[in-house]
Amino acid sequence: GASRQLLLAALKPLDHMLQPPCTLTVPASRGALHAAAERVASQLSSAASAADVVVCLKGGVHQLPVPLALGPQHNHPSGRRVIWRGAALPSAPTTLSAGAPLLRWVRCSHLDPATPPECAGPEWDGVWAHAADDVPHVTRAALPFRQLWVGGLRAPRATARTEAWNLSTTAEGYSARGVVPGLEWAAAELRWPSQVQNWIEPRCAVDRVAGRRVIVSRPCWAALTARKGGPPPAPLLVENLLRPPPAGQFACSDRHVFYRPREPYGGPPRDAWAPLHEAILQAEGLANHSFQRLAFSHATWRQPSTPEGYVPTQSLVTPLGEPPGAVSLGRARGVAVDGCSFANLGSAYALSVGGASQQVSVVGSSFTSLAGGAVKLGNVDDERALATSPERMDSAFRVVDNTIRLAALELRGAAAIFAGYVRDTTISHNSVAETGYTAISLGWGWGTHVLGRQTFMRNNHVVSNRMERVVSALNDGGCIYTLGPQPNSTVSLNYCEADRAPVVGSFYHDNGPCPPPPPRRAGAPGDHSLVGIRSVVGSRYFRTTRNVASNSPAPCVYLQGCCGAPALDARRTAPRARAGEGSTDGPSPRGPGGRVARLVPRRGAAAQQLRTGRGQLLAGLPRPRRGLPLRRRQGDSGERASARGVASRGAGGRRRGRREGRRSRPGRTWKDARGTCESMIFLA
Known part of the structure; x- marks a missing residue:
């Protein structure tokens, strides 16, 4: 918590002193970074040294005439690291910009003959116009602009x-x-x-x-x-109707940008930027590179403006393909993104890593004011998902200690962190707040590979993340969403506050359509009657434990079993049952198309039937730290659980079931004043 942050802050000066010296220094001028990249490739082709190569970018804005392209020619021949490092404080941030400044604004006024005819009426008074032809280095392909940033803040399109x-x-x-x-x-x-x-x-x-x-x-x-x-x-x-925009917003045609300042009587907009390119950095085949203290800004995504438009399946994936990142890494090995900043981006995702990349880490970075999502891991290629060769897999990703704020502001179906087909991936200790859709989405495939041949997804862990005010624009998402079978995977020790989705749940294990499996006898190969909850379709093999969800209109944990494929054989583990509590063994009440969830108390206690539906999870966890707004619940000596719990949707997407509860073992029960649920052991 706080002590860890203080320790990291105390070590920063020492870390700076121990960093290797600069091999090459790059000034903040247009095109200088591309020239430096060519020079690095030339030096590495004849390098005899085994030392790291450090490219130091000076503080300021590095305007990119075209996206920066890096490839295997930029790898160190001795396997040492190539480090791309921005300026340290108190210098100005090192910003790589895919945009251009807007410097020649004209006030719209019905009294001024120099006013552009599009904004000559009295209703346009107070609006400023900028000719597209006056934007440096603009091309017709970039018009009309989809984004505008003024004074470091995003200006929404009207x-x-x-x-x-x-x-x-x-x-x-x-x-x-x-x-x-x-x-x-x-x-x-x-x-x-x-x-x-x-x-x-x-x-x-x-x-x-x-x-x-x-x-x-x-x-x-x-x-x-x-x-x-x-x-x-x-x-x-x-x-983007071409009418006078409200304060702080803009409209744009092929000829002009129109912006009304937040302060009505100020001068022309200052520090205004528009995007020129869809990418900032495109890297393919990098090995052992580090990107440190760099800021990435002012990229866009033009697909919604094309005749094909934007009609997604989920998480910005469309029939035209996968959404790109402002910074994209393909076939990467041993690449680290450390202490970087991604802000004021109009991209589908700020950072995209895939194409059979491995051992890539995103650590200590910040993502804010994003049109789409923050981080995309892996791909959604159903054919490559069945690969058995490790070289073809996306694996060993670490997304740790990052902050994400204000994501999916425009492309509101983007997950803040979206992982497709990945394995051996850890997403932990991240703080995510103010998102249009899901905070963390893990997996792909729905019912495609649930039965029969399995994908390489496995050993993925979502641990100790804090998520607040998510799914604020759309629905049918959650703080954490999983999809597809992922053996030996966990969702644990996460805190979810104010998931705004009125249906589904804060911790959402989606199933997707697939036929039910053949019946198995207990103990037979493939039997999944382990302690906890498992679902035999969709999101299989997850162990979901010790999570807290607070202040959400939906249940804590949700099993999706729609489209003729209900959530089958779901099992939930409760805390140890009290001595003397009876069994309710007997015929399982069945909903349309499948069996009910099963509550399995630990340590040999008799099995208890639990209807699918909006039951109650048993509480009794230690009080969460980090200042969570929890208080001791009064009554029943703190022993009765009363939080919202598991919901499951059966065939046809209908909810069914009833509220149920039972006493937990003696101990403290904590409950948010606004309603808290705490998952104990939940395997989906």
Whole structure:
């Protein structure tokens, strides 16, 4: 806790003194970093030294004319490390920017003949305009800008609700109640938050407007119709209408950026940046590299602006492929991202690691003000997921001691940390807060590889993370979400505060569609009647223990068993039963399509039947540390558990069951004043 942080702070000066000296120093000027990378590759090709190579980047903004590309030619021939290091405090931060500054603003005024004609009306007074042609090094491919940052803060694109137009679905888009102003809608983008599926928010560009008709881009409309399984509903939101934006927001056409400052009578916007590139750093085949004290900013993701649009499956994955990162590492070995900052990014993910990468660590870094997610690990390639050669696997990732704030602000279906098919991965001691969707998502595949041949996912651990105010924009997510069989994996000692999702649960083990397995006799090979809860479909082999969920409208732990594949053979371990408590053995009440969950007290006590549904987990854990808002519950000598517990959804997605509870062994029971549940031993 606090003592650990104090110790790390005390060791920082010593760490600086022990760092190897700079081999090469890079000034903060446009293009200097690319020249330095070429020089490093040249030096390494003829290097005879066995010492580390240290590339020191001076403080300031390093504007990138194109994304920085690194490859095997930048690896040390002796296997030593190549270190890319930013300036230490109190110097200015070392920022690698994929954007450009906006320096030539003009005030919109109906009294000024120099005002651009698009903002010459009196309603535009107080708005500032910047010509796209005046943005340094801009290309048409970057327009209209999807993001704008002013004074170090994200300025949202202006968004309006669509009720005023009373849209009704047609074969090519929508029909409005009255005439739609074509100039306003020329660069508009439609949004469907939780309307197509609970956990996604598709985006489609408007192709054109003709009278009362709003014609949606055809490829995106086709993808949206397929995703919905029929005609899509009217979008709830429309973004980037070319009308005067509210304070602190902007709108953008191919010709101008329009921004209204937060302070109405100030001067032109200062420190304003727009994105030019989708990537900052693209590395393929790196071995033994370290990135230290670097800041990454001002990248974007253009796919939602294309005719194909953005219609995701989950976690920003679309039929067009996987979402990219502003910083991407492919086929990496022994790469460390240490003490870096990812801020003010419009990318799908800030950092992406995959393509059979191994032994990659992300430690002590901060992620804030992100359009999408923070960290993406592994891939969602169902074919490579069945690989048996270790060289083809994504494995041995460590995501530790990072802070993530304000993630999925625009692409609101992004998980803050998203891991696809991975193994031997640890996600621990991270702090995640203010996210649009799930905090930590681990696994992929739904029911694809539940039965028969298994993927290489295994030995993954989500431990001691603190997550607060998550799933604030969409639904059907949680603090921790798992998917797919992952033997020898754990979810433990995590704290979840204010999961806003009104359904499912804070610790969410998803199953996905697959046929039920054949029955097995107890003790036969493949029998999973171990102590705890297991589910034979979907998220198998997880041991979920000693987690705390507080102040959420949904249950603590949730087993998803939809689409004709209910959660089967789920087992939960309670604390040791009291002597004399009776057994309720007997026929298991069955819901449609499967068996109920089973409560199995430890140490030989008789098995107890527990209906699937919104039961109660037994409490009795030590009081969590780090200042959690817990108090001792009064009554029953602190022995009766009363927190919300396990919920399971059966066939058709319906909840069923009833509240149940039983006494735990003597000991302290802690309960948040707003409602806390504590998972004991839960294997899914």
